[in-house]
Amino acid sequence: xxxxxxxxxxxxxKSGTSVKIECRSLDFQATTMFWYRQFPKQSLMxxxxxxxxxxxxxxxxxxxDKFLINHASxxxxxxxxxxxxxxDSSFYICSARLGAGKGxxxxxxxxxxxxxx
Amino acid sequence: xxxxxxxxxxLSVPEGAIASLNCTYSDRGSQSFFWYRQYSGKSPExxxxxxxxxxxxxxxxxxxxxxxxxxxxxxxxDSQPSDSATYLCAVTDTGGFKTIFGAGxxxxxxx
Numbered sequence: 486x487x488x489x490x491x492x493x494x495x496x497x498x499k500s501g502t503s504v505k506i507e508c509r510s511l512d513f514q515a516t517t518m519f520w521y522r523q524f525p526k527q528s529l530m531x532x533x534x535x536x537x538x539x540x541x542x543x544x545x546x547x548x549x550d551k552f553l554i555n556h557a558s559x560x561x562x563x564x565x566x567x568x569x570x571x572x573d574s575s576f577y578i579c580s581a582r583l584g585a586g587k588g589x590x591x592x593x594x595x596x597x598x599x600x601x602x
Numbered sequence: 603x604x605x606x607x608x609x610x611x612x613l614s615v616p617e618g619a620i621a622s623l624n625c626t627y628s629d630r631g632s633q634s635f636f637w638y639r640q641y642s643g644k645s646p647e648x649x650x651x652x653x654x655x656x657x658x659x660x661x662x663x664x665x666x667x668x669x670x671x672x673x674x675x676x677x678x679x680d681s682q683p684s685d686s687a688t689y690l691c692a693v694t695d696t697g698g699f700k701t702i703f704g705a706g707x708x709x710x711x712x713x
Contacts, residue, residue: 528690578645
């Protein structure tokens, strides 16, 4: 299957600082990438849909000024958690869509554990 | 609101048994259906996809799709303790632009 790489896998930052997480599609071009967050023992929560070359589409309740998404190329999307606070600590997962229409398949990155202290 | 429903479980089966995981969806026009496995603390990984009514087999896994009933299932034969995980059902909406995930079913395979 297609490979999606996410970095860093774990990050600890101080409250008030910003953290950037990268998501790369290694062997395919992804016009659309997705960002999720997941709290322990809870389901995936879609945060935003990122389209290459355009502004991300955020889900209701997700602060676009806090979770900054950039999708500058067909293989890279970044999520920046601005002025992070302890309540932002979570497992952040990106995914990329391979194909379009009926044949589209979503592949996930390895995820990034963010701990804000 | 387009939905994908799964029983949260946990579903507990003995080693060697068949585990049956079920999923229903509300968007009648959906055309693509996926099963992902997520181990605790890890991200989801794709197990299978299915587009047509009927069964699709891959090793110990069989996906079953019934579009008339808006129902998709995953059977795991000869279940192993290593199959213990949360299984996510995902369905692409009519336009093919949005993939909606169910909340997942936790499977526990007892040794």
